[in-house]
Amino acid sequence: MTLKFHFPLIIQTIKNHSTIFLSVLTLEAQEYHIMSTLLSEEDLNDFISPALACTKPTVVNKEPVNVNENGEYEVTKEPTELEKVSITLSDCLACSGCITSSEEIMLSRQSYSVFLRDWEDSRATKTLCVSVAPQCRVSMAAHFQMSILELDLALVRLFREHFGARYVVGTQMGRNLTISRTNAKLMELKAQGKLNEKPMLSAICPGFVIYTEKTKPGLAPLLLNVKSPQQITGALFLDAMAEGQEMYHLTVMPCFDKKLEASRADGEHEVHCVITPKELVSMLEELELDLASFKSQDEKLLWEASPAGWDPRVHWSSNEGSSSGGYAYQYVLETQSLHPGSKMITLPGKNSNVVEYRLLDTEGHTLASAAELSGFRNIQNMVRQLDKKAVGQKRKVQVLRKRATSSMRNMNLDSKGTGNGIADPYKTDYIEVNASPGGCINGGGLLNDEQSTVRKRALAQELSELYSHSFTLVDPVKLGRQQHTTSSLEYEFHAVEQDTQKDLVTVGNTW
Amino acid sequence: MGIKLAKSLKLQNDKLWSLDYSHGLLATGSTDRKIKIINVTNAPRGQVSLMDVLDDTVHKKAIRCVAWRPHSNLLAAGSFDSTVSIWTREDDLEEEEDDDEGEGTTNSLEMDLLAIIEGHENEVKGIAWSHDGALLSSCSRDKSVWIWETDQDGEEYECISVLQEHSQDVKHVVWHPELPLLASSSYDDTIRLWKDYDDDWECAAVLNGHEGTVWCSDFEKGKNGESIRLCSGSDDSTVRVWRYIDDDEDGQQEWICEAILPKVHDRQIYSVSWSTNGLIASTGSDGTLAVYKEVSNGDDEHDWEVIAKQELCHGVYEANIVKWIDINGNMMLATGGDDGCVNLWNWTD
Numbered sequence: 001m002t003l004k005f006h007f008p009l010i011i012q013t014i015k016n017h018s019t020i021f022l023s024v025l026t027l028e029a030q031e032y033h034i035m036s037t038l039l040s041e042e043d044l045n046d047f048i049s050p051a052l053a054c055t056k057p058t059v060v061n062k063e064p065v066n067v068n069e070n071g072e073y074e075v076t077k078e079p080t081e082l083e084k085v086s087i088t089l090s091d092c093l094a095c096s097g098c099i100t101s102s103e104e105i106m107l108s109r110q111s112y113s114v115f116l117r118d119w120e121d122s123r124a125t126k127t128l129c130v131s132v133a134p135q136c137r138v139s140m141a142a143h144f145q146m147s148i149l150e151l152d153l154a155l156v157r158l159f160r161e162h163f164g165a166r167y168v169v170g171t172q173m174g175r176n177l178t179i180s181r182t183n184a185k186l187m188e189l190k191a192q193g194k195l196n197e198k199p200m201l202s203a204i205c206p207g208f209v210i211y212t213e214k215t216k217p218g219l220a221p222l223l224l225n226v227k228s229p230q231q232i233t234g235a236l237f238l239d240a241m242a243e244g245q246e247m248y249h250l251t252v253m254p255c256f257d258k259k260l261e262a263s264r265a266d267g268e269h270e271v272h273c274v275i276t277p278k279e280l281v282s283m284l285e286e287l288e289l290d291l292a293s294f295k296s297q298d299e300k301l302l303w304e305a306s307p308a309g310w311d312p313r314v315h316w317s318s319n320e321g322s323s324s325g326g327y328a329y330q331y332v333l334e335t336q337s338l339h340p341g342s343k344m345i346t347l348p349g350k351n352s353n354v355v356e357y358r359l360l361d362t363e364g365h366t367l368a369s370a371a372e373l374s375g376f377r378n379i380q381n382m383v384r385q386l387d388k389k390a391v392g393q394k395r396k397v398q399v400l401r402k403r404a405t406s407s408m409r410n411m412n413l414d415s416k417g418t419g420n421g422i423a424d425p426y427k428t429d430y431i432e433v434n435a436s437p438g439g440c441i442n443g444g445g446l447l448n449d450e451q452s453t454v455r456k457r458a459l460a461q462e463l464s465e466l467y468s469h470s471f472t473l474v475d476p477v478k479l480g481r482q483q484h485t486t487s488s489l490e491y492e493f494h495a496v497e498q499d500t501q502k503d504l505v506t507v508g509n510t511w
Numbered sequence: 512m513g514i515k516l517a518k519s520l521k522l523q524n525d526k527l528w529s530l531d532y533s534h535g536l537l538a539t540g541s542t543d544r545k546i547k548i549i550n551v552t553n554a555p556r557g558q559v560s561l562m563d564v565l566d567d568t569v570h571k572k573a574i575r576c577v578a579w580r581p582h583s584n585l586l587a588a589g590s591f592d593s594t595v596s597i598w599t600r601e602d603d604l605e606e607e608e609d610d611d612e613g614e615g616t617t618n619s620l621e622m623d624l625l626a627i628i629e630g631h632e633n634e635v636k637g638i639a640w641s642h643d644g645a646l647l648s649s650c651s652r653d654k655s656v657w658i659w660e661t662d663q664d665g666e667e668y669e670c671i672s673v674l675q676e677h678s679q680d681v682k683h684v685v686w687h688p689e690l691p692l693l694a695s696s697s698y699d700d701t702i703r704l705w706k707d708y709d710d711d712w713e714c715a716a717v718l719n720g721h722e723g724t725v726w727c728s729d730f731e732k733g734k735n736g737e738s739i740r741l742c743s744g745s746d747d748s749t750v751r752v753w754r755y756i757d758d759d760e761d762g763q764q765e766w767i768c769e770a771i772l773p774k775v776h777d778r779q780i781y782s783v784s785w786s787t788n789g790l791i792a793s794t795g796s797d798g799t800l801a802v803y804k805e806v807s808n809g810d811d812e813h814d815w816e817v818i819a820k821q822e823l824c825h826g827v828y829e830a831n832i833v834k835w836i837d838i839n840g841n842m843m844l845a846t847g848g849d850d851g852c853v854n855l856w857n858w859t860d
Contacts, residue, residue: 215632351671351710377711380630380670437711452761453713 110259112283115250115273119163126248128165129237130155133230134318135254136277137170138467139446143281144291148470149299152316156305157294162287167237168305170316171251172474173483174233178204179319179330180480181226181489186331186430190368195429198386199371200224202327203491206261207435208379217495218387224430225490227267229325230258234270235487240307248272252280254443255436266492276445314479318471323464324439326476328370328432332357334477335368342367349423353378353437356423371425375437382433385426441467514800514821514844515857518557522547523851526573530847531586532836533579536562537845538586539853540574543567546588546598548622554855555841562620569596569624576637581644585665586622589635595628595649597665628668630657637683641691646671648693650681656695656705658712672712674705683727689736696725702743702753704764716755716764723747726795729785740769742791744780750793750803752815772815775801784844786835791815792844794830798823800846800856819858825850 108114119128132155141151152170159165182202189195203209203223212219227235234249241247250273251262262271275283284291302312321329336342336359347356349371358369373382425431436442442460450456523541530539535552546565553559565588572591579586586598600622632653639648647659647668656674661667679698686693692715693705702718702725723746731740739755750772756765778796785791791803802819824830825848832847835858844856 350669376673376675377670380673384629384670452763454708454762457708 110262110274112275112279112286115275116283118273119248119250122246122248123164126246127167127241128159128163129240129247129249130159130163130165130168130251131171131174131230131233131237131249132168132252133171133254133440134471135323135440135443135446135463135467136252136280138441138463138470139254139448140277140280141470142463142466143277143447146292146295150295153296153298153301154291154294156301157296158289158291160301160305161294162289165250165305167240167307169233169307169310169312171229171233172317172319172476173236173310173315173479174229174231175319175325176314176474176476176480177232177236177483177485177489178226178229178325178480179327179476180483182224182327182430183331183334183477185224185226187335190335190429198222199426199428200430202430202432203493204228204325204327204432205257205434205436205440207255207257208433209491209493210257210260211379211435213494214496216383216387219383220493220495222386223491223493225493227489227491228261230261230274231267231270232485232487232489234267235485235489236310236483237307238270238487239485240310250275252277253445254440255445257435258445264491266488266490270487276443277447278445281447313472314474316471317474318467319473319476322372322432322439323441323467324372324374324432324434328372328430329357330476331370331430332359332368335359339367347421347423349373349378349425351378354423354425356425356428358428369428370430370432371423371428372432372434372439373425374434374439376435379433379435382426382431438464512818512860513858514802514819515859516854517843517857518554518559518855520549520559520853520855521851522549522561522853525851526831526849527847527851527853528574528831529576530832530834530845530853531577531579532834532845533581534584535838536579537836537853538577538579538588539847540577540588541851542573543851544570544572544574544590546574546577546586548586548620549853551836551838551845551855554843555838555857559855563622565598565622566624569627570594572634575635578638578640580640580647580665581642583644583665585625585644587638587640587647589638589649591634593629593631593633593635593651595631595635595638595647596624597626597628597668598622599625599665626666626668628659630670630673631655636681637685637695639684639686639693641686641693642688646686646691648684648686648695650684650695652680654679654681654697656681656684656693656703658693658705674703674712674714676703676714677701680724682724685728685730687730687739688732689734690739692730692739694728694730694741696728696743698724700725700745702728702741704741704766706764708762715762716766718743718753718766718768720751720768721745721747721749723779726779726781727783729783729791731785731789732787733789741766742772742783742785744783744793744795746779748774748776748778748780748795750780750783750791752791770813770815772803773817775799775817775820781830782832782834784834786842787837788842790818790835792833792835794824794833794846796829798825798828798830798848800824800830800833800844802844802858821856824848824854824856825852 137148137151141148156168159168201222230251230253237247237249249271251271253274253276259274262274306312319326332344336344341362343360345358347358349355353374356369356371359367361367438460441464448456448459450459522539523543523545525542527539527541530537535550537549537551539547544567548562550560550562570590570592574588574590576589584600588596600620631651634652635649637650650656654677657670658672659668660671677697677699681695681697683696684693691707695703700721700723703714704716705712706715725743725745728741728743741753742750744750751768752770753766754769756767758764776795776797776799780793780795783793794800800821801817803815804818805813805815808814824846828849830846830848834845836843836845842858844858846854
């Protein structure tokens with residue numbers, strides 16, 4: 001769907017009594033009705049906020065210049081109506097700036113209201129497939145005071161009985177593929193010596209991917225091109241469709257940025273609607289449904305809700321490593337299995353949102369390493385480290401002799417392999433990057449109604465603990481290698497050209 | 512008791528946005544992209560000298576703010592080109608800790624670029640060093656407040672927090688003179704207080720009350736953390752004084768608006784400064800410089816009174832900044848305006 005904007009001119013006085021003209025984007029009010037009322041601007045703080053200026057060029061369709069046969073200009077009237085400009089979600093994803101906020105468009109396109117409406121329309125012709133991310137199950141189980149199994153069964157019954165879903169699954173099958181492909185690619189790059197200079201960065205967190213594409217295009221080549229479990233689960237569902245069967249894939253994800261991921265051109269057919277646990281709870285309230293009334297003891301239901309060949313003991317499971325997917329850990333773990341006698345050590349980072357796994361041989365040399373890094377501040381420092389190149393040259397920074405080498409320098413410049421006990425993420429082979437501090441288990445779409453930051457943080461910590469012992473764990477590499485899919489498991493990244501003239505004056509700007 | 516002009520210096524060819532004083536030296540920043548360093552040791556007697564003009568090709572746009580790092584000779588400058596530059600005096604690299612006296616004997620000094628800090632998406636509006644010089648905070652039109660950690664050299668900067676709760680342009684940041692407490696003022700009409708919880712900086716309080724952009728705030732000094740107060744100036748033409756009351760059970764700070772100072776200004780107030788001896792100065796769009804004093808009113812009550820007022824302190828131009836400066840025990844006021852001038856005012860109690 002497309003939102004329409006128009007561009008009235010307004011006058012704003014800025015400091016110094018001068019007057020300038022600004023273009024203002026105004027959303028047409030009637031386009032808003034499909035947005036769910038539940039979500040407010042505050043809910044959408046997915047930790048990396050968009051830039052202020054929309055850089056989509058506003059093409060004005062000028063009337064053709066009227067030159068008559070004699071080569072004379074004919075004076076015509078200026079068009080009185082301003083052209084309506086339509087901006088689609090893909091415009092936003094391709095843009096380095098952002099309109100009032102891309103979230104509004106994202107929401108209007110992907111919300112539970114949209115799901116309810118879409119599903120009403122296509123119920124007769126399409127097959128509803130539902131997938132639920134493990135972080136959401138932990139969050140909802142805690143919220144509804146159920147065990148994970150009770151919750152899974154209740155969700156299966158809810159989606160099958162109320163909405164007529166054919167399949168309801170966990171996302172581990174998708175994750176198995178993400179992890180095994182990630183490892184295979186990393187090991188190949190490692191063998192070619194391509195990880196010596198800079199690490200590869202995970203492309204699992206859409207918040208970070210979009211941030212990179214839009215604002216740090218120089219780092220886009222470092223994104224390891226393997227799709228997230230959300231998208232791969234959709235691809236696996238597609239494979240499970242019979243000839244002529246059309247899928248509608250609804251997925252429950254821990255953060256709002258996952259909606260943006262689902263809207264990418266390179267994965268649009270894989271996921272049709274993303275909702276968060278917050279929205280799911282609101283949807284149940286609106287429909288006056290009580291999840292507890294869908295409780296069941298009958299584990300056979302899990303099998304009945306799985307496509308042929310999908311073992312519910314696998315797709316509802318999880319694996320070792322971080323609560324965001326364990327990609328960094330699994331890479332080092334698999335490398336370890338290829339080096340008998342090697343030892344994996346865990347190094348804490350400068351703050352709790354950085355950790356490194358390092359694999360050492362018997363003599364203490366580093367064989368492989370990977371880091372988990374989350375939160376905007378850590379992403380900033382990482383970006384500054386990895387994208388450093390030009391600053392010195394560009395700015396003629398004086399290189400001055402130092403009195404002493406600072407401790408910080410020591411840490412950052414420490415060469416690979418010297419185990420000094422502190423994580424050195426920029427020197428590893430691979431960084432699992434997440435925009436939310438603490439990763440997906442702290443996603444903005446999870447059920448965390450605590451008001452104060454202190455309590456919010458405490459609950460996130462509890463959920464993280466809960467996550468670590470809620471699931472049966474599988475070996476994602478082994479399983480992933482046995483799974484097959486016909487779809488591409490790679491994105492098409494689009495580093496957005498930086499507008500060199502970033503002198504846009506935007507709404508709300510005064511000196 | 513009053514304000515008397517000691518010296519007017521036409522320093523810049525365009526708006527003078529910011530100034531900061533330390534160890535006898537005044538630094539200024541302007542739209543003309545020049546940062547100038549002035550020796551004002553003898554300013555109470557009307558004598559000043561230009562010490563250095565920093566490389567004006569470093570920043571591509573206006574210098575919006577300048578700040579000396581405490582206990583060192585580093586200067587930070589924030590620019591509309593979205594970066595912060597760090598400058599050092601080369602001759603001081605060899606020295607040990609500098610002493611407080613003895614400046615002003617040389618006639619020139621040279622400052623070199625030491626580092627460029629990138630991170631903000633667009634115009635940097637304010638910068639401030641923590642009292643111990645370990646942390647640098649910056650704020651921007653991108654609505655965020657950043658906190659950077661640095662080492663003794665001040666050459667490497669690591670981002671330790673990005674605070675994004677303001678809903679609009681952040682105009683100004685200031686640290687408490689003794690405590691790890693930061694205040695930011697914004698176009699969203701609020702002031703936010705930030706403090707360190709464990710591992711990360713979090714918003715500790717939101718001060719609501721101003722009915723327009725808050726341009727500036729400043730903490731009360733010399734209380735050794737016994738009481739915390741903040742004054743603020745706004746587009747709504749008022750100066751307000753806020754008092755910290757207590758922490759609630761969730762670690763959030765409770766603040767109250769304790770006073771609205773007597774009305775002097777009839778336009779935007781761009782700058783406020785709280786002196787070490789308890790006086791508040793304000794200036795702004797109307798070019799008026801006002802000084803307020805807290806006076807006892809019966810038992811426990813206090814009122815604020817306007818004790819001095821100087822109209823048109825930069826002629827017909829707007830005044831952008833005011834700061835109390837203490838030059839070897841002489842209290843002075845320094846103001847900067849759109850006329851590109853720094854005016855130094857003698858203050859007599």
